[in-house]
Amino acid sequence: MSEFKNISGIACILDIDNIDTDQIIPTEYLKSIKKFGFGEFLFDGWRYHDIANINTPTSSRSLNQDFILNQAPFNESKIIITGKNFGCGSSREHAVWALRDFGIETVIAESFGDIFYNNCFKNGVLPIVLNQDKLLMVKDHVSNESKLHISLVDKNIVIKNERIAFEVDSGMLDMIITGQDEVDITLSISDKIKSYESNRLKHKPWLN
Amino acid sequence: MKTLYDKLWDDHVVEDLGSGDHLVYIDRHFLHEVTSPQAFDGISKKNLKPWRLAANIAIPDHNVPTARGQNFELESIEDEVSKIQIIELDRNCNKFDIPQFDINSEKQGIVHVVGPENGFTLPGMTIVCGDSHTSTHGAFAALSMGIGTSEVEHVLATQCLRIKKLKNFRINLLGCPRDDVTSKDVILYVIRSIGTDGGTGHAIEFSGDYISSLSMESRMTICNMSIEAGAKVGLIAFDKITESYLSDKVQLDKSEYDNALEYWKSLSSDSNAKFDKEIDIDVSKIKPQVSWGTSPEMTSDYDSCVPELDQNSDKYSTYKKAIEYMGLKEREKLSDLTFNKVFVGSCTNSRIEDLRSVAAEIKDKRISESIEEALIVPGSGQVKLQAEKEGLDKIFIEAGFSWRDPGCSMCLGMNEDKLSPGDRCASTSNRNFEGRQGHMGRTHLVSPMMAARIAIHGGIPHE
Numbered sequence: 261m262s263e264f265k266n267i268s269g270i271a272c273i274l275d276i277d278n279i280d281t282d283q284i285i286p287t288e289y290l291k292s293i294k295k296f297g298f299g300e301f302l303f304d305g306w307r308y309h310d311i312a313n314i315n316t317p318t319s320s321r322s323l324n325q326d327f328i329l330n331q332a333p334f335n336e337s338k339i340i341i342t343g344k345n346f347g348c349g350s351s352r353e354h355a356v357w358a359l360r361d362f363g364i365e366t367v368i369a370e371s372f373g374d375i376f377y378n379n380c381f382k383n384g385v386l387p388i389v390l391n392q393d394k395l396l397m398v399k400d401h402v403s404n405e406s407k408l409h410i411s412l413v414d415k416n417i418v419i420k421n422e423r424i425a426f427e428v429d430s431g432m433l434d435m436i437i438t439g440q441d442e443v444d445i446t447l448s449i450s451d452k453i454k455s456y457e458s459n460r461l462k463h464k465p466w467l468n
Numbered sequence: 469m470k471t472l473y474d475k476l477w478d479d480h481v482v483e484d485l486g487s488g489d490h491l492v493y494i495d496r497h498f499l500h501e502v503t504s505p506q507a508f509d510g511i512s513k514k515n516l517k518p519w520r521l522a523a524n525i526a527i528p529d530h531n532v533p534t535a536r537g538q539n540f541e542l543e544s545i546e547d548e549v550s551k552i553q554i555i556e557l558d559r560n561c562n563k564f565d566i567p568q569f570d571i572n573s574e575k576q577g578i579v580h581v582v583g584p585e586n587g588f589t590l591p592g593m594t595i596v597c598g599d600s601h602t603s604t605h606g607a608f609a610a611l612s613m614g615i616g617t618s619e620v621e622h623v624l625a626t627q628c629l630r631i632k633k634l635k636n637f638r639i640n641l642l643g644c645p646r647d648d649v650t651s652k653d654v655i656l657y658v659i660r661s662i663g664t665d666g667g668t669g670h671a672i673e674f675s676g677d678y679i680s681s682l683s684m685e686s687r688m689t690i691c692n693m694s695i696e697a698g699a700k701v702g703l704i705a706f707d708k709i710t711e712s713y714l715s716d717k718v719q720l721d722k723s724e725y726d727n728a729l730e731y732w733k734s735l736s737s738d739s740n741a742k743f744d745k746e747i748d749i750d751v752s753k754i755k756p757q758v759s760w761g762t763s764p765e766m767t768s769d770y771d772s773c774v775p776e777l778d779q780n781s782d783k784y785s786t787y788k789k790a791i792e793y794m795g796l797k798e799r800e801k802l803s804d805l806t807f808n809k810v811f812v813g814s815c816t817n818s819r820i821e822d823l824r825s826v827a828a829e830i831k832d833k834r835i836s837e838s839i840e841e842a843l844i845v846p847g848s849g850q851v852k853l854q855a856e857k858e859g860l861d862k863i864f865i866e867a868g869f870s871w872r873d874p875g876c877s878m879c880l881g882m883n884e885d886k887l888s889p890g891d892r893c894a895s896t897s898n899r900n901f902e903g904r905q906g907h908m909g910r911t912h913l914v915s916p917m918m919a920a921r922i923a924i925h926g927g928i929p930h931e
C-alpha cells in the first residue's frame with residue numbers, strides 16, 4: 261500500500277441511497293480467489309448491458325454509455341460522492357477491492373454500512389461521512405468543477421476558498437496513511453492474548 | 469447496570485488499545501469457501517498458523533450445487549470457478565487442519581443453519597464469519613457479527629478482532645400477531661419502519677413478550693435480518709426456550725453443563741440498563757409483508773400498493789430506479805402481480821419450522837400454472853433429513869416443488885440456481901437487491917407461508 265496524505269482528482273456523483281455491495285461488485289466475481297483485479301467489474305450491472313461473467317473479457321462486452329463511470333472524465337474518477345448507507349448488505353471485501361482497483365481512493369457519503377466502512381480502511385480506501393448540508397456543498401462544487409482536493413492530514417475537503425472539515429478516527433486514518441499491517445501489530449502483544457485465553461478456557465471450559 | 473451487549477463485550481476485551489479501539493477475543497469462527505481463500509493465502513504468506521484450531525469450523529455453502537444426491541464428486545461441479553473455490557476450501561482445511569463439514573457430510577449446509585443445530589453456537593460466545601448474516605447467532609445471546617476477509621485473516625492469525633464498541637439499541641416487540649404473520653413479517657416490518665440504516669453503528673437487542681413467545685428458529689430469522697436494518701449485531705436474551713433448544717445439542721458432562729447454564733442465565737440486559745435508542749412496536753398491528761423494491765426497506769403490507777413517487781422527496785431518484793427495475797407502476801396493487809418463480813430457502817428461512825409452514829399451506833394442492841420453477845432448498849443436511857422423516861418432501865414434490873440438497877442456492881445465485889432476466893420471484897431470502905438472485909431478476913421478499921401461498925395462486929392472494 262502506498263503512503264499518501266492527499267487525495268486529488270475527478271469526483272463523480274452517484275445520487276442514490278443504499279447502494280449495496282452486490283451493486284458495487286456482483287456475486288459472480290466472488291468466485292475469484294484473488295485479492296486483486298476487480299476494477300473492471302466495479303458496478304458491473306450498471307456499467308455493462310450484458311450479464312456478468314468472470315470468464316468474459318470486458319473488452320468484448322457491451323458498455324452502458326449512460327452510466328457515469330463510462331463517460332469521460334468520470335471514467336478516471338478517484339472520488340465517489342453518494343447518498344445514505346453506501347456499502348450496505350453483504351460483507352464482501354471484494355467491493356472495496358473493486359473500488360480500489362478501479363482507482364477510487366475515497367467515497368464521500370451521508371452514511372456507510374458498518375462492515376463496508378471497516379473494510380475500507382484495511383485496503384487504503386477512505387470513507388468520509390458528511391452531514392446533508394456539507395454533502396450538498398460538495399455536490400454543488402463537483403457539479404461545476406468535477407475535481408476535488410482532500411487533505412488527509414488536515415481532515416478537510418478543499419472547495420475554492422472553503423474547507424469542509426470531516427471527522428475520521430485518527431488510528432484508522434493512520435492505517436491508510438502508513439499502510440500498517442494489523443496482524444503484525446496485534447501479534448506484537450500476543451502474550452496478552454495468550455493469558456486472556458488460558459484464563460478464559462480455565463473458567464469456561466465448555467468453550468474449548 | 470449493563471445491557472446484554474455490554475456484558476458480552478466486557479467479557480471479551482483482551483486489551484483497550486486507546487481511542488476507542490479494543491482487542492476483542494473470538495470464541496468461534498465459521499468459514500465458508502467465498503470469503504476465506506484470500507485470508508488463508510494471507511496467513512500462508514506470513515508463515516502463520518491458525519491461532520486456535522478448535523475455534524474454527526468450515527462449511528462450503530455458497531457455491532454448492534443443490535441437485536447433487538449422495539457421494540457427490542467435486543469434479544462434477546459444472547461451473548469451473550465454483551469448483552475451484554470449493555476445492556480451495558478443502559485444500560486449506562487439510563493444509564491447516566481446520567475441521568470441515570465437506571460437501572458430502574450429512575451435516576453440510578448453510579453455516580448459519582449448521583452452527584446452531586450442532587452446538588457450535590453457544591450463549592456468551594463471540595462468533596464471527598466472513599458473512600454479514602452471522603448476526604443470526606445473536607438469537608443465542610452470543611455477540612456475533614459478520615466481518616470482511618482482512619478480518620477473517622486477522623482472526624485466523626490472532627483469535628482476535630480490533631474493533632470499536634457499538635451503541636445499544638433496543639427494539640421491544642410487544643403483543644400477539646395475527647395467525648398469518650410470522651417472524652419474517654415482523655423483521656421486514658421493523659426494517660421498513662427504521663430503514664436499512666436504522667441500526668447502523670448499533671447492536672440491536674430484540675426483546676418484549678413477542679420475542680419471548682418465539683421458537684429459536686423464529687428468533688434466528690429476526691437476528692439474521694438485523695444486518696438488513698444496518699446493525700451487524702442482533703441479540704436476544706437467554707431464556708428457557710434457548711435452554712431447551714440447546715439441551716440436546718451440547719455434549720458436556722453434568723457439572724460442566726450446570727456451570728455453563730448458571731453463566732448463560734446471566735445473559736440478559738439488567739432491568740435498568742441504559743440504551744442509546746429504544747423503540748416499541750406493537751406486532752398485533754402488523755400484516756403479512758411483501759417487498760416491492762430493491763432494498764429490504766422497500767416493503768409494504770401484502771394488501772397494499774406500490775408507492776406513488778414524489779418529485780420533492782429525497783427518496784425520489786432511489787425509488788424511481790427501484791420501481792423501474794422491478795417492472796412496476798406507481799400505485800399498482802401488489803396483488804395484481806404475477807409471479808413465475810418461488811424460492812424457499814436461505815439462512816433466513818430454511819429451517820424445519822419454515823418447511824413445515826410451507827407444507828401446511830400446500831398440502832394436497834398444486835402450484836399455479838404461472839409458476840415455472842418452485843425450489844425448496846433446506847438449510848442443512850439435518851433439516852433435510854428431518855423433513856423427509858416427517859414426509860414433507862412428498863408434499864412438496866406432489867405440489868410441484870423441486871426438493872433440493874442444502875446450500876445458499878438462489879439466495880444469491882452463485883451456483884446454477886438463478887433467476888433469468890425479468891423473472892418475478894417470491895423469495896424467503898433476505899435481500900432484494902438488483903441482480904441478487906440473477907441478472908435482471910426481480911425479488912419480492914416474503915415469509916415461507918406467503919411464498920407457499922404465492923406458489924399456489926401465482927400471485928399474492930386477495931382477502
Ligand code: SF4
Binds near residue numbers: 578
Ligand atoms: S443463504 Fe444467502 S444470505 Fe445466507 S449465507 Fe448464504 S448467501 Fe448469504
